[in-house]
Amino acid sequence: METTETKYQKYLPKDYKSEIAVRWCPGCGNYAILNCLHKALAELNISPHNTAVISGIGCSSRLPYYMNTYGFHTIHGRAAAIATGVKVANPALSVWVATGDGDSLAIGGNHFIHALRRNVDINIILFNNKIYGLTKGQYSPTSARGFISKSSPYGTVEDPFRPAELCFGARGTFFARAIDVDMKTQVEVMVEAARHKGASVVEVLQNCVIFNNGIHNKISDRAWKDDNTVTLKQGEKMIFGKENNKGLVLDGWNLKAVTIGEDGYTLDDVLVHDATTKDNTLHMKLALMDTADNLPVALGVIRNVDAPTYEREYERQIAEVQQRTPRKSFTEFLLASPNVWKVK
Amino acid sequence: MPTNAVVTDIKQVTIRFSGDSGDGMQLSGTIFSTLSAIFGNEIATFPDFPAEIRAPQGSLHGVSGFQVRIGAKDVYNSGDKTDVLVAMNPAALKVNTPFLKKGSIVLFDTDSFQKKDLDKALFQTQDPFKELSLDHVQPIGVAITSMTRSSLEGSGLENKEMLRCKNMFALGIVCWLFNRPLEIADKLLKQKFSKRPKIVEANIKVLTDGYNYGNNIHLTASTYRIEPIEASKGFYTDVNGNTATAYGLIAAAEKAGLPLFLGSYPITPATDILQELVKRKDFGVKALQMEDEIAGITSSIGAAFAGSLAATSTSGPGLALKSEALGLAVITELPLVLIDVQRSGPSTGMPTKSEQTDLNQALYGRNGESPLVVMAAASPTDCFECAFTASKIALEHMTPVILLTDGYIANGSSAWKIPNMEHYPEIKPPFVENQFSGDASAWSPYLRNKETLVRYWGIPGKPGYMHRIGGLEKDLLTGIISSNPENHQQMVHIRQQKIDNIARYIPEQEVLGDRDADTLIVGWGGTYGHLLEAMLHIRDNGRKVAYAHFRHISPLPANSHDLLRRYKKVIVAEQNNGQFASYLSGKFPDLHTICKYNKVEGQPFKVIELVEAFTHMMENK
Numbered sequence: 006m007e008t009t010e011t012k013y014q015k016y017l018p019k020d021y022k023s024e025i026a027v028r029w030c031p032g033c034g035n036y037a038i039l040n041c042l043h044k045a046l047a048e049l050n051i052s053p054h055n056t057a058v059i060s061g062i063g064c065s066s067r068l069p070y071y072m073n074t075y076g077f078h079t080i081h082g083r084a085a086a087i088a089t090g091v092k093v094a095n096p097a098l099s100v101w102v103a104t105g106d107g108d109s110l111a112i113g114g115n116h117f118i119h120a121l122r123r124n125v126d127i128n129i130i131l132f133n134n135k136i137y138g139l140t141k142g143q144y145s146p147t148s149a150r151g152f153i154s155k156s157s158p159y160g161t162v163e164d165p166f167r168p169a170e171l172c173f174g175a176r177g178t179f180f181a182r183a184i185d186v187d188m189k190t191q192v193e194v195m196v197e198a199a200r201h202k203g204a205s206v207v208e209v210l211q212n213c214v215i216f217n218n219g220i221h222n223k224i225s226d227r228a229w230k231d232d233n234t235v236t237l238k239q240g241e242k243m244i245f246g247k248e249n250n251k252g253l254v255l256d257g258w259n260l261k262a263v264t265i266g267e268d269g270y271t272l273d274d275v276l277v278h279d280a281t282t283k284d285n286t287l288h289m290k291l292a293l294m295d296t297a298d299n300l301p302v303a304l305g306v307i308r309n310v311d312a313p314t315y316e317r318e319y320e321r322q323i324a325e326v327q328q329r330t331p332r333k334s335f336t337e338f339l340l341a342s343p344n345v346w347k348v349k
Numbered sequence: 350m351p352t353n354a355v356v357t358d359i360k361q362v363t364i365r366f367s368g369d370s371g372d373g374m375q376l377s378g379t380i381f382s383t384l385s386a387i388f389g390n391e392i393a394t395f396p397d398f399p400a401e402i403r404a405p406q407g408s409l410h411g412v413s414g415f416q417v418r419i420g421a422k423d424v425y426n427s428g429d430k431t432d433v434l435v436a437m438n439p440a441a442l443k444v445n446t447p448f449l450k451k452g453s454i455v456l457f458d459t460d461s462f463q464k465k466d467l468d469k470a471l472f473q474t475q476d477p478f479k480e481l482s483l484d485h486v487q488p489i490g491v492a493i494t495s496m497t498r499s500s501l502e503g504s505g506l507e508n509k510e511m512l513r514c515k516n517m518f519a520l521g522i523v524c525w526l527f528n529r530p531l532e533i534a535d536k537l538l539k540q541k542f543s544k545r546p547k548i549v550e551a552n553i554k555v556l557t558d559g560y561n562y563g564n565n566i567h568l569t570a571s572t573y574r575i576e577p578i579e580a581s582k583g584f585y586t587d588v589n590g591n592t593a594t595a596y597g598l599i600a601a602a603e604k605a606g607l608p609l610f611l612g613s614y615p616i617t618p619a620t621d622i623l624q625e626l627v628k629r630k631d632f633g634v635k636a637l638q639m640e641d642e643i644a645g646i647t648s649s650i651g652a653a654f655a656g657s658l659a660a661t662s663t664s665g666p667g668l669a670l671k672s673e674a675l676g677l678a679v680i681t682e683l684p685l686v687l688i689d690v691q692r693s694g695p696s697t698g699m700p701t702k703s704e705q706t707d708l709n710q711a712l713y714g715r716n717g718e719s720p721l722v723v724m725a726a727a728s729p730t731d732c733f734e735c736a737f738t739a740s741k742i743a744l745e746h747m748t749p750v751i752l753l754t755d756g757y758i759a760n761g762s763s764a765w766k767i768p769n770m771e772h773y774p775e776i777k778p779p780f781v782e783n784q785f786s787g788d789a790s791a792w793s794p795y796l797r798n799k800e801t802l803v804r805y806w807g808i809p810g811k812p813g814y815m816h817r818i819g820g821l822e823k824d825l826l827t828g829i830i831s832s833n834p835e836n837h838q839q840m841v842h843i844r845q846q847k848i849d850n851i852a853r854y855i856p857e858q859e860v861l862g863d864r865d866a867d868t869l870i871v872g873w874g875g876t877y878g879h880l881l882e883a884m885l886h887i888r889d890n891g892r893k894v895a896y897a898h899f900r901h902i903s904p905l906p907a908n909s910h911d912l913l914r915r916y917k918k919v920i921v922a923e924q925n926n927g928q929f930a931s932y933l934s935g936k937f938p939d940l941h942t943i944c945k946y947n948k949v950e951g952q953p954f955k956v957i958e959l960v961e962a963f964t965h966m967m968e969n970k
Contacts, residue, residue, distance in 0.1 A: 023817070025829060052812070053815055054809070054810060054811060054812040054813070054814070054815055055809070055810055056809075057654075057655070057809045059651070060819075062820075069817050069819070070817050070819075070830065072817070073815055074815055075654075075807075075809035075815055075816065075817075076815075076816070076817035076818070076819075077651075077654055077681075077817070077818055077819060078817065078818070078819025078820060078821065079647070079650075079677060079819065079820060080647075080673055080674060080676075080677050080820050083643060083644070083647040083674065086612075086639065086640075086643065086644035086647040086648050086651070087647045087648065087650055087651035087654070088651060089637075089639075089644070089648050089651060090610065090612060090637075090647065090648035090649055090650065090651025090652040090653075090654075090655065090659070091651040091652065091654055091655045091809070092651075093610070093635055093637065093648070093652065094608065094610050094635065094651065094652035094655035094656065094657045094659075095655045095656065095809065095810060097810060098655065098809055098810060115640050115641055115644070116640065116643075116644055116647075119639075119640035119644070319635060322630055323630045323633055323635075326630040326631050327630070327631060327633070330631045332631070333631070334603070334770070335596070335599055335600045335603050335632075335770055336767065336768070336769060336770050338631070338632075339584075339586065339596070339767045339768075340584055340767060342586060343540050344383055344386075344387065344537070344540075344586050344587055345584055345585065345586045345767070346386075346387045346584070346585050346586070347583070347584050347585070348389070348580045348581070348582055348583060348584075348585060349582060
């Protein structure tokens with residue numbers, strides 16, 4: 006579809022902000038995500054009228070109301086499928102999905118994996134607070150085994166999904182992770198997600214101040230963040246730590262966190278991040294790193310691979326067919342079809 | 350082609366090709382009906398096949414049939430009983446025995462009526478005709494299998510490929526019997542197997558040999574001729590209901606100047622709509638096979654939001670899965686066409702059998718007060734008109750529309766005069782920029798046209814009209830989320846009123862037959878052909894009777910109440926337990942004249958039964 010933009014305009018974060026008062030709980034991590042999205046869109050300079058933000062149901066999914074863009078707050082779990090329709094219908098739009106761990110990984114799991122498999126060019130921001138907030142505190146598909154909640158008073162007896170694992174299992178081409186309090190990384194990965202042609206997942210580890218306060222503290226708290234996370238950058242060494250002296254190395258088939266200069270490890274041993282390798286084995290290992298295994302949690306763009314996008318391939322097929330067969334009116338088409346006879 | 354000396358003129362004939370689901374009976378039937386249509390007869394077809402793709406060979410539940418009724422005129426349905434049965438095996442004979450008219454010709458393959466075949470069809474004796482008490486039919490045994498094989502000797506085809514051609518030998522005999530020109534069949538076969546010239550050649554050879562065989566040995570005393578109809582001038586083709594539905598959507602998109610989007614998921618008997626539209630990339634159609642029924646409708650809702658003519662196609666179980674999303678389309682007031690090709694239920698039911706049991710689901714199957722438009726198509730070609738009209742209503746009134754068709758009209762075909770689209774009405778969606786151009790700030794997403802109560806359509810990509818919609822209740826003026834009680838009451842009222850208003854934009858309900866009769870027959874959907882013929886029979890029997898067939902169900906045509914009140918007796922006939930009858934009673938509580946005729950067998954109505962039942966009901970005071 007044509008855009009009617011006539012002159013260059015530089016957009017500011019406030020241009021993406023709607024006039025509606027934001028109604029999340031005070032201290033909710035969603036505020037930061039919203040601000041980061043405003044900033045990322047301004048950095049990308051995508052015009053608000055060419056932006057569509059689609060959401061499902063849950064706290065996260067109220068986000069479109071706070072955007073001065075086209076917005077659609079839909080039904081539980083279906084945002085990825087609706088966004089697929091929007092993007093395929095008009096590939097010129099920048100299409101975003103705001104969703105939560107319950108919305109996309111439980112009731113909407115099917116749409117989530119198939120949107121990734123198709124590689125339709127939508128940007129999914131997955132707010133992961135490991136809890137159902139809007140229904141007031143039930144465990145979610147990302148809650149850890151044994152997690153006690155209103156719907157699991159004795160602790161859950163099921164293992165959680167790890168979003169990255171699901172994303173790679175569905176052949177996702179882009180996965181990034183950020184923490185709600187780390188606005189810089191968030192904006193960076195959102196910008197990268199938008200630039201990626203294909204389905205992008207940005208997992209934001211988000212704090213639910215009311216029902217799951219502090220769930221990400223081990224990595225979000227300043228006291229531990231530097232030692233417990235590594236922010237991956239394309240083409241750079243995987244270095245982390247308060248002193249910036251820790252690194253990730255390969256130890257057999259596994260990743261290992263080492264201190265540079267100790268146990269014989271030098272900077273040369275530290276791995277260089279490449280998000281663009283087609284093989285996702287190392288991306289998977291990086292994405293699943295956990296402090297419980299003495300490994301830092303990976304942040305930043307973990308996987309970013311080029312692949313044909315669904316909506317462009319669809320348009321390419323249409324163009325090819327139309328090139329082969331000259332455009333007809335509907336009546337002309339019928340008259341030219343087989344089994345036509347004339348009554349005189 | 351040489352023809353028999355004795356040719357009898359007849360007005361109509363019903364023929365059923367029947368055999369194993371792998372015997373090619375659907376193909377023989379399709380070719381015969383298409384060539385009859387091209388020849389100039391009226392046709393109505395009824396493919397009746399099992400849900401299993403290849404049931405055990407020769408078994409009773411594996412029988413697949415294709416019934417075609419052809420006539421010089423007045424072919425309203427595919428016929429109750431058959432004049433000619435082609436039975437490729439004993440199971441086909443047994444299954445179709447109840448449908449044989451007195452004096453029917455039964456053409457059967459003697460090669461496949463051997464002991465082992467009879468055993469498979471659970472016959473106790475070696476004489477199936479006697480065992481079935483078929484003393485009133487004319488059995489004509491032909492060694493179809495062995496003659497097919499010898500016809501193709503030296504063709505280089507493998508035995509299996511040769512045997513696949515035996516349906517053509519049977520078709521050849523039928524073509525001889527009804528004096529059909531083989532040239533048309535040859536052409537159709539060439540189209541069907543265009544990429545396999547060897548197969549085309551073999552099929553044509555066997556077809557011709559079958560024809561000549563009938564002719565040479567004078568298989569029957571007489572052959573039959575059905576004169577071509579005097580149809581109105583123009584170009585014709587034959588079309589089944591699913592294809593016609595797909596075409597209606599394409600025609601509407603062209604008229605509206607919008608891209609067409611279909612989100613769907615394979616489901617019997619609706620899949621052909623998806624399969625037709627994925628082919629139509631020449632029209633720029635975007636038809637997506639999604640991951641499930643819910644994604645089928647929700648991707649369409651996304652496309653509607655983004656400015657397409659959006660549709661989704663399904664059958665009953667799929668409609669059940671789509672109901673929450675339909676509610677979203679209702680509250681966001683987006684245009685959407687949902688086609689439900691009804692089949693037998695509940696649950697998986699009988700997927701390949703047809704009935705009208707989804708009306709309640711279409712009308713009421715959502716949470717909340719959730720009004721939308723419901724329409725029903727009457728015949729294969731009417732599917733085109735209805736899909737066009739459904740699209741027009743959806744786009745101009747910003748509402749989801751459910752179009753009910755059914756398996757019978759979806760798979761059945763009839764001749765269709767190619768429409769001249771210039772004679773079809775304009776489709777003008779309420780684009781926001783047409784109404785609020787230059788002053789976008791005066792607009793909010795739920796402001797309405799005062800007369801129609803339709804909101805305006807703001808499509809992403811246009812500067813100035815950025816807005817948010819969603820499943821939460823909105824303030825009727827600002828479009829901002831609202832749980833204000835008075836506002837909700839008003840919105841509930843407005844959404845209903847908007848649908849009710851559509852009655853002003855649809856035609857008044859017509860009455861066929863004797864308008865001044867005491868009794869009115871009422872029907873809707875795919876039973877049209879049977880009910881019409883029943884009505885004509887009753888009139889031929891010297892009774893006055895009227896008939897109203899409803900295309901528009903929600904809202905009903907504006908004159909519905911006045912019309913129904915005129916009759917002392919209103920017989921509502923439907924293939925369910927009385928869903929439309931209950932709906933009418935609910936709408937018009939003063940109407941105490943309704944009697945119901947209901948039959949839910951997964952089979953088309955039988956005209957003879959309708960005539961008998963209606964006559965009986967008319968006699969009872």
